[in-house]
Amino acid sequence: MKITIVQGAFFPVPPLMGGAVEKMWYGLAKEFANRGHEVNYISKSFEGLSNLESEGGIDHIRVKGYKAPSSGIVLKILDLFYTLKAVRKIATNTDIIISNTFWLPIILSLKQKKKCMIDVARMPKGQMKFYTKNARLRANSSPVAKAIKDEIKTEYFDKVVMIPNTLPYRNTTTIDFSKKQKIILYTGRIHPEKGLDILIKSFVTLDAKDWQLLIVGPYSTETGGGGGAYLDKLKQLAQNSNVRFLEPIFDIDKLNVIYSKASVFVYPSIAEQGETFGVSPLEAMSWGCATIVSNLDCFKDFLIHNKNGLCFDHRAERRVEILSQYLKDLINNPKLINDLATAGLMVNDTHSNEKLAAEFLNEFESMKINQN
Helix, strand or coil, X not given: CEEEXXXXXXXXXXXXXXXXXXXXXXXXXXXXXXXXXXEEEEEEXXXXXXXXXXXXXXXXXXECCCCCCCCHHHHHHHXXXXXXXXXXXXXXXXXXXXXXXXXXXXXXXXXXXXXXXEEECCCCCCCHHXXXXXXXXXXXCHHHHHHHHHHCCHHHHHHEEECCCCCXXXXXXXXXXXXCCCEEEEECCCCHHHCHHHHHHHHHCCCCCCCEEEEECCCCXXXXXXXXXXXXXXXXXXXXXXXXXXXXXXXXXXXXXXXXXXXXXXXXXXXCCCCCCCHHHHHHHHCXXXXXXXXXXHHHHCCCECCXXXXXXXXXXXXXXXXXXXXXHHHCCHHHHHHHHHHHCCHHHHXXXXXXXXXXXXXXXXXXXXXX
């Protein structure tokens, strides 16, 4: 098959500036190519990357993109400008189009829409009714699939398919838990919707001076963070405690070194509408971290409380105390850490590129049958 992936306007591919969606599709693109498929990858141009480049069976086509603005309206306008350029780069003989932009599913021709799988990586906000002429609406979690169906007529429900996000790498490392360090880790955007104030307050109350909290991720608004003022606020909360803020690590291999050292991972997101999957918890679980997440439904597709991780009620008034108690339970019980972490390693199989690439390819074959 000839597969065309159209990435968004604000992050480059390869994912040199991070981006969970970019990491996932880049990993899948490599797997599609490994299986003999022809992959055209349209993405944002970036300094140091050629606008036309072939890499491991992937043909990259890069067009002018933009820095992510803070305004949602401006973002949609820039996304339109980018998409109008990107759509011209789609080959007429492509079999499958994967859309990661807001506007592409609307401006594609009717013939192209019959080839298009829309990657719905965020909670929809009313736009799904404009997308129903396209072949597939791919949700990355059960809550997203439900939200899509809430916006469209029942006659289009068969176009909705749920395929979870993949791990962006294949981890075959045997985890040696004896080499884990006394590190509690968070990786991801440093933004108010991630609930980092809850995590820091919970950590500060612990009587565990030999443990360290590491917070790793981008804080600038152009990389999706909450800005310098928000970072300063978090540093004030962490004052006089063993909390370290590290610069974002976009190199997957370097980030994996951090995961491999951490014993506990916490993802305290409070983004009721913004969070749709959570790749960071998945990555942490794959490296043997006992993982704690907030009580958002999107995490329940792969994390089961008290079985392969822990889930705290981020909506409760006592959320800081609840999370703090979970951290105490783990710190005081190394066996509990190891048991949860060992059970969490199953994501290396359930969410591998190999397994989920096969699911996508099966769906693509089904789309091809219905194109005529």
